[in-house]
Amino acid sequence: MSSLEEVRxxxxxxxxxxxxxxxxxxxxxxxxxxxxxxxxxxxxDEAQNKVVLDRAVDNAIEFNLDTNPVRSIFKILIEMSIEHQQELSGQGKFP
Ligand SMILES: C=C(O[C@@H]1C=C(C(=O)O)C=C[C@H]1O)C(=O)O
Known part of the structure; x- marks a missing residue:
């Protein structure tokens, strides 16, 4: 296997x-x-959303990563969690 294949x-x-x-x-x-x-x-829960996003930024800094994309990824994860909870509680987007 080539090193490219191995990395993939x-x-x-x-x-x-x-x-x-x-x-x-x-x-x-x-x-x-x-x-x-x-x-x-x-x-x-907006306050908890902020806790999660601030923590993601802190972790990104600790791991020497660009904070903006890491923050964006966590915004998507929070949206997924909220949408999942809405679906479970019968408040989903789709009937
Ligand atoms: C999971 C929760 O529900 C929502 C989703 C969150 C998340 O994905 O981290 C945070 C806050 C809430 O808006 C929670 O309240 O902890």
Whole structure:
């Protein structure tokens, strides 16, 4: 195998792990939703969104990565979590 192919195999493995982690993160939203239901809290929590985004930026700095794309990725992850919670609670976008 050429070194290009080897690196692509490693990228493929990491990409699968990323999707696995996204799935796990999204599933945790189900537990969060249950707690929110009991406490009568809204699905979208702006204060917590800020905590998550600030933490993502801090982690990006620690790992010497460009903060803007990392922040954008986490905004998408938060949107996915909110949409998943809305679907579970019958407030999904689609009937
Ligand atoms: C998962 C939660 O629900 C929403 C999604 C969040 C996230 O994906 O990190 C953060 C806050 C909420 O808007 C939560 O409240 O913790």
């Amino acid at each position: 195999v490693e990228i493929k493995r990491i990409d699968r792990n990323i999707v696995d982690l996204i799935k796990k993160r999204t599933e945790l939203a189900e537990k969060v939703l249950e707690s929110k239901r009991k406490a009568g809290l809204p699905i979208n």
